[in-house]
Amino acid sequence: MGDMPGGMRELYPFLYERQADADTVVAEVADAVREKAAEITALRRDVAHGCAPRIAACAEAMAERFAAGGRLFVFGNGGSSTDAQGLATVFLHPPAGFRVLPALSLTSDAAVVTALSNDVGFEAVFARQLAALGQPGDIAVGLSTSGGSANVRAALQVAAECGLLTVGMAGHHGGLLAELDALDHLFVIPSASVHRIQEAQTTVYHTLWELTQLRLRAARPACGDP
Amino acid sequence: MSSSPAGEAAVHRAFARREAAAQHLADTAGQVAAVCRDMAARFRRGGKLIVFGNGGSAADASHLAVEFMHPVMVGKPALPAVALGNDSATLSGIGAREGFAGVFEHQLRAFADSEDIALGISPDGRCRNVHRGLAAARQLGLLTVVLSGGLTEEAPAADHLLVVPATDPLAVKEMHMTTYHMLWELVQVFLEQYGTEPLA
Numbered sequence: 001m002g003d004m005p006g007g008m009r010e011l012y013p014f015l016y017e018r019q020a021d022a023d024t025v026v027a028e029v030a031d032a033v034r035e036k037a038a039e040i041t042a043l044r045r046d047v048a049h050g051c052a053p054r055i056a057a058c059a060e061a062m063a064e065r066f067a068a069g070g071r072l073f074v075f076g077n078g079g080s081s082t083d084a085q086g087l088a089t090v091f092l093h094p095p096a097g098f099r100v101l102p103a104l105s106l107t108s109d110a111a112v113v114t115a116l117s118n119d120v121g122f123e124a125v126f127a128r129q130l131a132a133l134g135q136p137g138d139i140a141v142g143l144s145t146s147g148g149s150a151n152v153r154a155a156l157q158v159a160a161e162c163g164l165l166t167v168g169m170a171g172h173h174g175g176l177l178a179e180l181d182a183l184d185h186l187f188v189i190p191s192a193s194v195h196r197i198q199e200a201q202t203t204v205y206h207t208l209w210e211l212t213q214l215r216l217r218a219a220r221p222a223c224g225d226p
Numbered sequence: 227m228s229s230s231p232a233g234e235a236a237v238h239r240a241f242a243r244r245e246a247a248a249q250h251l252a253d254t255a256g257q258v259a260a261v262c263r264d265m266a267a268r269f270r271r272g273g274k275l276i277v278f279g280n281g282g283s284a285a286d287a288s289h290l291a292v293e294f295m296h297p298v299m300v301g302k303p304a305l306p307a308v309a310l311g312n313d314s315a316t317l318s319g320i321g322a323r324e325g326f327a328g329v330f331e332h333q334l335r336a337f338a339d340s341e342d343i344a345l346g347i348s349p350d351g352r353c354r355n356v357h358r359g360l361a362a363a364r365q366l367g368l369l370t371v372v373l374s375g376g377l378t379e380e381a382p383a384a385d386h387l388l389v390v391p392a393t394d395p396l397a398v399k400e401m402h403m404t405t406y407h408m409l410w411e412l413v414q415v416f417l418e419q420y421g422t423e424p425l426a
Contacts, residue, residue: 025263029259032411033259036404038248044245047241048242054229078296086282089282089285207237207240210236215233
C-alpha cells in the first residue's frame with residue numbers, strides 16, 4: 001500500500017507558503033477536489049479506450065464459466081481486500097432483478113487468514129485457500145493496486161495451474177502481475193495514484209459484472225428472472 | 227480472446243455513465259472541503275472515525291477505515307478509525323436478538339465518544355440501520371457525515387450530506403469511493419496546516 005510517491009507538502013506546495021486562513025484553505029482544498037474529479041474521469045476514458053475489447057472478452061469468458069457451474073474467488077490486500085468483498089457481494093447478492101452467482105472473497109474469514117499467515121506465511125494466504133476450494137471450472141480474480149502483492153501473484157499462479165480462469169488487476173506498470181505469463185486476463189490501470197487506480201479498477205470489475213449478467217441473460221433466462 | 231462489437235460498445239456505455247456523477251462531485255467541491263475541515267477538527271480533539279454501511283457499502287466502510295488507520299502515503303499519521311461491519315459475531319448477535327435495524331446504533335452507543343465522527347454510507351439513502359446509527363450519533367454529539375445516492379429527501383439527517391444524484395447503485399458506489407479517498411487525503415491538508423493539536 002505504501003507505494004505512493006511524494007508527500008503532501010510536495011503535492012500541495014501552495015498550501016504551505018503561508019499560514020492561510022481557514023476559508024482560503026477550504027477554497028484551495030475545493031480546487032484539489034475538482035482536480036481529482038477531473039483526473040478520475042480522464043483515467044476512466046483512458047481505460048475504456050485502451051481496454052474495452054479485453055474487458056468485453058473477459059466478461060464473456062467469465063459468463064461461460066458461470067454458465068457451466070463455475071464459481072468466483074476474489075482476493076486482495078488492504079483497501080483491495082474490501083474491494084474483493086465488494087466484488088464478491090455484487091455477484092452473490094446483486095441488485096434486484098439480476099442473477100445470483102456464486103462468489104467468495106478470500107479475505108473475509110479472519111480465522112483462515114490468521115491461521116495461514118501465522119503457520120505458513122502471508123504469501124500463502126490466498127494460494128492455500130484456492131488450492132483447497134478451487135476447481136478447474138472456477139474463476140480467480142486478484143486485485144493489487146501496485147501489482148506487487150506477492151500473495152496475489154502466488155494465488156493467481158496456483159489458480160492457473162489448477163485450471164481456473166485467471167484475472168489480474170494492477171496499476172502503475174503492472175508489477176509482479178505483469179510478469180505472470182499464466183494470467184488469462186490482466187488489466188493494468190495507467191496511473192501513479194493508488195486511489196485513482198482503485199477507483200478505475202472498481203469501474204472495470206463493475207463493468208465485468210454488468211456484461212457477465214447481460215451475456216448470461218442473453219444465453220438463457222435464469223429461473224426467477226423477470 | 228475475442229469479443230463482440232456489442233460487448234465493446236456496452237463497456238464504453240458503462241464507463242461513460244460514470245461521468246455525470248464525477249462532474250457532480252466537482253460541482254460540490256466546497257462541501258467536500260468543508261467535511262474535511264470539520265473531520266480534521268474532530269481528529270485534533272482526539273476523536274475517532276466510525277464508519278458503517280450495508281452490502282457493498284460495508285466493504286466501503288472498511289476501506290475508508292483502513293485509509294485512515296494505515297495510510298497509503300509513507301509518513302502520514304495513523305488516525306483512529308473503525309468500521310462497524312467487520313465483527314460478524316456482534317452483527318449477527320444484535321441482528322438476531324434486537325433486529326438488523328439496530329446493528330450500528332447498538333455499537334455506536336457502546337463505543338462512541340462525543341468528539342467522534344460517525345460516517346454512514348447508503349447508496350439509496352434508505353438503509354434503516356444507517357438512519358438509526360446516525361440518529362444515535364447526533365444525540366451523542368458526534369460529527370455526522372452521510373454518503374448517499376438517489377434522492378436527497380431519502381437520506382438520513384446529518385451535519386454533512388453528500389448525495390450522488392444517480393440511481394445506479396454501482397455508479398454511486400464508485401463515486402463514494404472517490405469521495406472518501408479525497409476525504410482521507412484532504413483531511414491531511416487541514417491537519418498539516420493547523421497541526422494535530424486542538425485549536426485554542
